[in-house]
Amino acid sequence: MLRNREVQILLLTMCLLNFTAIIAAAFFSLAATVLVFTISALLIGCSWIFTSWRYREIEKLSSYLRQISGGDYSLDVRDNHEGELSILKNNIYKVTIMLSEQRSLLQQDKIKLTNAISDISHQLKTPLTSMLMMADLLSDANLPAAKRTEFTHNIRIQLERIEWLVSSLLKLSKIDAGTVHFKExxxxxxxxxxxxxxxxxxxxxxxxxxxxxxxxxxxxxxxxxxxxxxxxxxxxxxxxxxxxxxxxxxxxxxxxxxxxxxxxxxxxxxxxxxxxxxxxxxxxxxxxxxxxxxxxxxxxxxxxxxxxxxxxxxxxxxxxxxxxxxxxxxx
Missing domain, CATH: 3.30.565.10 (Histidine kinase-like ATPase, C-terminal domain)
Structure with missing residues (x-):
């Protein structure tokens, strides 16, 4: 705590004020000097205890935030007492809950994306494999004309199927992303x-x-x-x-x-x-x-x-x- 400049300035100011008050009291009587010294010591002690407590609480919050940045959202720092520190704790807790929910949504989106890629790969694999086989057969110079026409027609059908699939997936992705503006x-x-x-x-x-x-x-x-x-x-x-x-x-x-x-x-x-x-x-x-x-x-x-x-x-x-x-x- 003493490494903080604001604490050093606060203690120095309080000591100077109390030293000045003690010197002024010495001009009146010894009893006044003792009284002022005692009150000054008590005030400095109370201020020290209160400041130390606040710094310990702030350190707890700093540790809590470090754990949050590390992905641990299970901690609860809600405080039902009055005061600015309690308000700060409750606000940090609200942000923690929001981050936890967003992380959960992002995880779900990742799973959906993985499943979608897997589904798309599966849907494209069959027609692509079929077209590759027919393309190899079409390279045969001795392939009958009727078969060549049949294979060409089948390739066109598979391409149209892939085109429809890609177009449909693009439309669905736009809807899922909320980028489609539906007219009213x-x-x-x-x-x-x-x-x-x-x-x-x-x-x-x-x-x-x-x-x-x-x-x-x-x-x-x-x-x-x-x-x-x-x-x-x-x-x-x-x-x-x-x-x-x-x-x-x-x-x-x-x-x-x-x-x-x-x-x-x-x-x-x-x-x-x-x-x-x-x-x-x-x-x-x-x-x-x-x-x-x-x-x-x-x-x-x-x-x-x-x-x-x-x-x-x-x-x-x-x-x-x-x-x-x-x-x-x-x-």
């Missing part, structure tokens, strides 16, 4: 469905599937048209993929004082009961998933809808079709 426009559900149905009309026509739409043309909600259409497209693609030829997809929508609801139902092969809790999990593929399924479309739909104050639920029975229920809370 009034959207007519009828217009949303028209935009979402365009990319799936040809696959539906190939499979001779019918789509039935039922709802008031005035039904609307507040959201982002393009992003919401992206979500609905992925849901419709899932319905088309899991519905047999000649099947039916029904879309109904309605609005009340609390929310706007869109219900998309198919009469396809449905989702197994054990797969339902994980259907919106990224890269999850259920028992009835197709061979080309990646397991990212429904995860993207879920992220887009929930990021816009919406809710999406799924009900399904194996062999009896699937129903997706989307709700946008009124604002």
């Amino acid at each position: 426009d009034v959207i007519l559900v009828k217009r949303l469905l028209q935009k979402a149905l365009e990319p799936v009309l040809i696959p539906m026509d190939i499979k001779e599937q019918n789509v039935l739409i039922d709802g008031d043309d005035r039904v609307s909600f507040v959201g982002d048209l393009n992003w919401t259409a992206e979500a609905v497209i992925n849901i419709l693609k899932n319905c088309v993929e899991h519905t047999q030829e000649g099947g039916r997809i029904t879309i109904s929508f309605s609005e009340n004082a609390l929310f706007t609801e869109i219900v998309i139902t198919d009469n396809g092969k449905g989702i197994a009961k054990e797969d339902l809790p994980y259907i919106f999990k990224r890269f999850y593929k259920g028992k009835n998933a197709g061979e080309d399924s990646i397991g990212i479309g429904l995860a993207m739909a879920h992220s887009i809808i929930t990021s816009q104050n919406g809710v999406i639920d799924v009900k399904s029975k194996n062999g009896e079709g699937t129903q997706f229920r989307i709700k946008f809370i009124s604002r």
Whole structure:
């Protein structure tokens, strides 16, 4: 403590003042001199004890901060007494809790990133391996023209699959990072469905599937048209993929004082009961998933809808079709 300049100055000042008071008292009487000396000694002693206590407490806080910087957030320095030192302790404790929570979140993010990289590597490995094999076969000058055309077509399909995967992952990463600015426009559900149905009309026509739409043309909600259409497209693609030829997809929508609801139902092969809790999990593929399924479309739909104050639920029975229920809370 005596190494601190402020303490040295304080003690020197107090000693000079007390020495001056003792000399002044000596001009009056011996009793006054003794009294002043005794009071001065007591004051210096009390000041010394109090200053020593404060420095010990500050040293404890310094040690606590060193432990925090070392990654130990388990210590508790909360103090229920009054005073500036107690306030400082409580504020340090609050910062410690905040740092602990941030560290936990960062750890979770690292785990998610590791899992995502692992999933992406797994998803890319299969098409890349397939394309490498076909590229080697294409280098054979004696390869028949029919096989060369077939391999070239297959490579194109795999490249389109990789392009879609990368594009989808970029969109998901933007949503996860919170960098996507969702517009808050009034959207007519009828217009949303028209935009979402365009990319799936040809696959539906190939499979001779019918789509039935039922709802008031005035039904609307507040959201982002393009992003919401992206979500609905992925849901419709899932319905088309899991519905047999000649099947039916029904879309109904309605609005009340609390929310706007869109219900998309198919009469396809449905989702197994054990797969339902994980259907919106990224890269999850259920028992009835197709061979080309990646397991990212429904995860993207879920992220887009929930990021816009919406809710999406799924009900399904194996062999009896699937129903997706989307709700946008009124604002």
